[in-house]
Amino acid sequence: MKKNTGKKKIIMVCSDGGHLAQMLELKELFDRYDYLLVTEKTAATENLVNSYNMAYVQPRPEGKNRKLSFFISLVKNSWMALKILIQHRPKAVITTGSHTAVPFCLLAKPFGAKVVWILSFARINSKAASANLIYPIADKFIVQWPQMLKHYKKAVYIGSIY
Template sequence: MAAPMFVIYLFCFLVILLSVLFFRVLYIIFTLGKVKTRNTKSERAMKLLVVAGSGGHTSELLRLLGSLSGNYKPRVYVLANTDKMSCDKVQEFESKKNCEYSIEIIPRSREVRQSYLTSIASTLYATWYAFPLVFRVKPDLVLVNGPGTCIPVCAASFMLRVLGLRTVIQVYVESICRVEHLSVSGLIMYYFADKLLVQWPQLVTKYPRAQYIGRIV
């Protein structure tokens, strides 16, 4: 009888644990954007984690970083392992700054023109690397603008908050090329980002939780 009772108790424990996690996730989602951030002008710097991507994502992201104050440091860049061009751009950008930074590499979630079906497997593979990276870095703020590689990183950052280990603020800036609809990454982060910023006013009509901030890149 001991073995069946153990299985029953284990099952009940797992049900309770999953229920707690479920309601914890719901609570966090409903309170997104309501977390009070520090006044970075008078308090310590915020460790910033940014995810660069291929194409114009990295260029837009670096232009955005160039407008931020010096309180967002140190900066940790997360790049896909096949994205050599973004690595060069980041190093060139930081060579003109006087700021501590580092570059972390994880597998790419989705290659250009890769099918959505196969990208599920590659995203899960990238997630395997993203979780220990984010748990080690423990950023204060995650800033992303759409590359597929951002999804595993944002998932890990969200889990830090779910587990009560750290409240990581996530800000998603939709690319300026997204005029009528959010990207796939944007549609996902629409429900999990503290702030989702768009650069076209018509997007706010379709996505009320988004915030229009004009052209910033």
């Protein structure tokens, strides 16, 4: 992790794939804050450590016994999230989702961190399970399509990240 720069600390956490692509659209924030980018460690994300201040968590489970594997992964990622939150002490956790972000958001609140959830650009007409878990505790909940305001009443629509 980087040394203290005097800038406000934030953690930007997301699942890999499209959620990560959306997060990387917010690169301008990286210079304004002492950030830590957290995503799943996969073959596609391993090289990001060369360009960004990174931490990795367990990837989504695949194959047989997905439900059991998902639970085990959730427990491991919750433990990793707690360790990362203690080390980084962010003022805010910003996420584009999905399941990878849930432990970070839930555990950040007792540390006094603000939670900002940016609902995926892919969510045009339907709710998301992970977003539904965090919606009640989010300090700011942002949707990228105006029609999503009917599903998330306290959300803010500010356009898309793209």
